[in-house]
Amino acid sequence: MRQRKRILFVINPISGGKKKTAFNKQVLEVLDLEKFDPTFKITDHPNHAFELGKEAIVEGYDAVVAVGGDGTINELGSAILGTGMPLGIIPEGSGNGLALYLGIPLNESAAIRRINRFESVEVDTGAINGRYFFNIAGLGFDASVSDHFAAENVRGPIGYLRSVVNVISKFNPSRYKLIIDGKTYEKEAFMISVANSPQYGNNAYIAPQASITDGVLDVCVVHQFPLYLLPKMIFHLFTKSADQSEYVEIIPGKEITIIRDDNGPVHVDGEPVDMGGRLDITIKPRSLKVIC
Known part of the structure; x- marks a missing residue:
């Protein structure tokens, strides 16, 4: 009998505001148990998925699976990179x-x-001051929204929308x-997103032409716009x-430096980090x- 592949499922119990109490049972019903031997671990503190990913390497797992959002993916992906x-x-x-970009249901x-x-x-993987990202990193408005959202007691799209509304009315652009x-630009921007994949x-x-396999990042500079144009x-x-x-101005690049006047939050795959x-x-x- 051939040896089954050992897979570690790392479950974020609060991601997306969704309960996952029946997830293990679902896996045991759907996963091909003749091919795979699943193990389940639940995260209970920040960076726990990263720690579990490092342990999975030492323990000889054949694959790890992030059961969560882009933040959980980021931690696990960074661990096994x-x-x-x-x-x-x-x-x-x-x-x-x-997941949406890769066509994962x-x-x-x-x-x-x-x-x-x-x-x-x-x-491809992006790195910003040594922190890896697989989807999008950004600063300015969207980083401030991510910072606000991290403190929200409502998860999911509703909580995110609440954060957008709270931040946008008092947010001012910055100079960068x-x-x-090797080419230098001076920009005043509402926000700057560095996109590995096209979408948040x-x-x-935000970067419709971005590709996660082209070896290039898309620097998306969003200039200040009148608030009445927000729907557009x-x-x-x-x-x-x-x-x-x-x-919106999009500049592709491989080696990027952004210099700003102030320290502050940067979002890395949606998770706010002070840089x-x-x-x-x-x-x-x-x-x-x-x-996939």
Whole structure:
């Protein structure tokens, strides 16, 4: 009898505001147990998924699966980066940006069936001041929203929308110096997103032409716009036409430095992180295997 592949499912119990009490049972019903031997662990503190990923390498697992949102994916992916161990995704977050881009179903059973195929693709990884990201990192408005959302007691899209409303009325643009592949730009911006994949999540596309396998990051500079144009800006996001807005400028690059006057939050795959005034950003091509 052939040896079954050992898979560790790392479950974030609060991601997306969804209960996951029946998840283990679902896996045992849908996963091909002749091929795979599943183990389940639940995160209970920040960075726990990263710790469990490191343990999975030592313990000889054949794959790890993030059961959560982009933050859980980020922690697990960062832990196994460069090891050749594949990362599976069961999308259970508020936005699920990376899963949507990769075509991983939002339905639990369908996502588990993808793992049965055990097919993977090698994707690029971004790094910002040494912190890895797989989807999008950003500063300015969206980082302030992520910071506010992290303190929200309501998860999911409703909580995120509440954070947007609370932040946008009092947010002011900042000045930035950008050095992208040796060329210098001076910009005043409402926000800057550095996109590895095209969308934040929920099919909101900030960088419609971005690809997670092209070895390039898309620097999306969103300039200040009149508040009455917010519905139009949102329309651009959800129709994959942000790059057609006069207020959006997209510059591709591999070696990126952003210099700002103040320290403050930067979101890394949606999770707020305090960083300094200088942000050094690079890309590691085809550095993570993702089951899809």
